[in-house]
Amino acid sequence: MECKSCSTEVCCPEHCCDWDNCTCKDCEMCGGESTQKQQTPQSSTPSTTETEEPPSKPESIVDEINRKVAERIKLRKLEEEKLNQEREEKRKAEKEKHELILKGCRETVSRNKKVLESTQSTIDKLNQTISGLKDTEKKFQDFQDAFQRVLTAGLNKYFGEQEDIEEMKAKHGVPRIVSVEEAAMNILEKENLVFLLGAGVSAESGVFTYKDDDETWEIEGQSYKQQEVHTVDVMQSYPLEFWQNMHFNRMRISSTSPNQSHLSIAEFYHFLNSKGRQVSVITQNIDGFDREVLGPDARLYELHGNLHLQRCMFECSLEAIPGPPVSEFLEIIPCCPNCGGLMRPNVLLFGESYSEELYSSGTAAEAVKSADCIIVIGTQLKCTLPNNWVKESAKLGKLIVEINVEPVVNYGNVLAVPERVGSSFPTILEIVKEGLS
Secondary structure, three states: OEEOOOOOEOOOOOOOOOOOOOOOOEOOOOOOEEEOOOOOOOOOOOOOOOOOOOOOOOOOHHHHHHHHHHHHHHHHHHHHHHHHHHHHHHHHHHHHHHHHHHHHHHHHHHHHHHHHHHHHHHHHHHHHHHHHHHHHHHHHHHHHHHHHHHHHHHHHHHHOOOOOHHHHHHHHOOOEEOOHHHHHHHHHOOOEEEEEEOHHHHHOOOOOOOOOOOOEEEEOOEEEEHHHHOEHHHHHHOHHHHHHHHHHHHHHHHOOOOOHHHHHHHHHHHHHHHOOOEEEEEEOOOOOHHHHHHOOOOOEEEOOEEEEEEEEOOOOOOOOEEOOOOOOOOOOOOEOOOOOOEEEEEEOOEOOOOOHHHHOHHHHHHHHHHOOEEEEEOOOOOOHHHHHHHHHHHHOOOEEEEEOOOOOOOOOOEEEEOOOHHHHHHHHHHHHHHHHO
């Protein structure tokens, strides 16, 4: 259609585009009436000329103003639409940007949370580690304390308890050097006596001792001292050479006999027991002389065994039986009559422990505990168990009579007679017999 007022080509408001029947007369631009374009219907026969439109009416000033106003309004509307579109796009862009920022913040928070959780886990693990270290430190300290106790006990076992001698003297008394007569008179007052004998008693018979002994024994081209031969290691590694050394010592002992010291002690033992006193004898010697002079039924404790007896090395039985004849040179190792295993001398070797079953060490300890007088003769107290017995007796205030050329008891109620036992003890025996007769 064409507006009559502004000559603008417009479509009807209803956009029906039905030129022949449209009733819409209003112009969208100026509100004027529109007129329908006349369309010449096509005939069945084509025409050689087209219908010409009438010449357009000249545009008035008012129409021009209205047209330009309409154009400006349209342009402003377009600009506003464009501006609104730009604003919407900018808003969307900012929204997307903000969403990205928020997303980044959320991810950062999440990462920080994980870091915090990891840090807390690390702190917990560190606390557990610190706690474990404290437990380990305590356990290590306990181990050190236990090790120190074991070490101290081991040192005390092999070297004797380390004591401050001057302190012990101040606390328990200082030994006195006395005459044989004074020692005998003090012995007479006691009811329960225990002899503790050492190598010095048998030395007067000519029996060898370990003290200052430089004698050696050769095994496979290597020289060993007596103390080195008399060990479990040598017995197990060189059983024949070990046995030959022991048999050689037996032969040497058999060529000697009990001396006056053995005889005087045995007479003292039997005499006092006959008078109602109780006397026990503990010997560290392995030569068998104490058993020989005291008899088989005496209260004698051979603390280190008897070299003339043997037992099964594999302990199929603890019974001790006589050893091989000393008149013959030993060429083969004796065998157990029960199991056929190797035999061993019934003596306590260096490195072995005391035993009640084999050497009655527990019963001997009870005898010392119940005694009111300990008579120490011919021993340097190098062995732990006898040494401890004497120390405990000294601390309890028991009378200790020591007969040694070189006295070794350092403190306590000690009467020391620095003489040879063979020349001093017979005198003590005579005084005691006279006092009890």
